[in-house]
Amino acid sequence: MVKKRKTATKTYIKIAFTELLKEKGIENLTVMEIARKAEINRGTFYAHYVDKYDLMEKLEMEIIYDLKQILLRKDESNLNDPVELVPYPLILEALVYVKNDFDFISALAGKGGDPQFIAMIKDILSELITSKLAHTSELQFKKENLPEDYAQEILLSSIVAIILLWIKKGALETPEEIATMITKAKQISPYKLLL
The missing domain is CATH 1.10.10.60 (Homeodomain-like)
Known part of the structure; x- marks a missing residue:
């Protein structure tokens, strides 16, 4: 009781x-x-x-913990597929999680929330990519003569930007639609989006 x-x-x-x-x-x-x-x-x-900051931190850490459990779970079936550095099923599950706690997550990601929240999500995605790269020699960021750290930043920033825009727009699209957009964004260069 x-x-x-x-x-x-x-x-x-x-x-x-x-x-x-x-x-x-x-x-x-x-x-x-x-x-x-x-x-x-x-x-x-x-x-x-303890105070309002302690409240925000504890609630935020619950979300970060849950997202890590989703995104860093081993998914052996897509381990060697370069397009699946950030596997669709994991991204979809993470987006469904965000949608289910959307009010709080959108407040946290908003201008009056925690500016570091999006950086923490980006860190989880970076950890996912680093983990995938460590498990195979076939996956490398050596495309278009870009150093690995810049190539990884381009990939991470595009994923985070799509998620952040979705949150800012009020999650109008379904998690499936956003996961599909993220998958497509991984496969085409930004220049091709302008053509």
């Missing part, structure tokens, strides 16, 4: 925090406002979190 109550309280706090984060941004909201919106007292808030 106590655990259910704690879980419910944390859910109310997260909902209230999400609304205020979108509305005011992290710098302009207070613990008192979070508590009032969550219909709890400040003491209850402080029983769970």
Whole structure:
């Protein structure tokens, strides 16, 4: 019973925090406002979190942990396919996860959220690519005479930009449509998009 109550309280706090984060941004909201919106007292808030930054960090770390579990899971079937450095099934599952917690993730990625959040997602994708490259000698970033670090940055930035635009637009497209766009973007050069 106590655990259910704690879980419910944390859910109310997260909902209230999400609304205020979108509305005011992290710098302009207070613990008192979070508590009032969550219909709890400040003491209850402080029983769970040190302050608003601790709340944001703990919620954010849950998301980062979950995304790592999805994206860094071993997927042996696509290990040696160069187009599958970032496998469609893993990206799709990650996008479905984002869609299921969209209100909070969009608030976090928005202008009043944490500017480092998108960088953390990019780091997970970088870890995925590095892991794929380490498991095969057939996959290399030696295309078009670009150094590996620049080539990897181009790939990562295009994936992150698509995801960020999707979030900013309010996730109008389905996760499947975005995963397909990411797959297509990996296969064509930006110059070809202009033709």
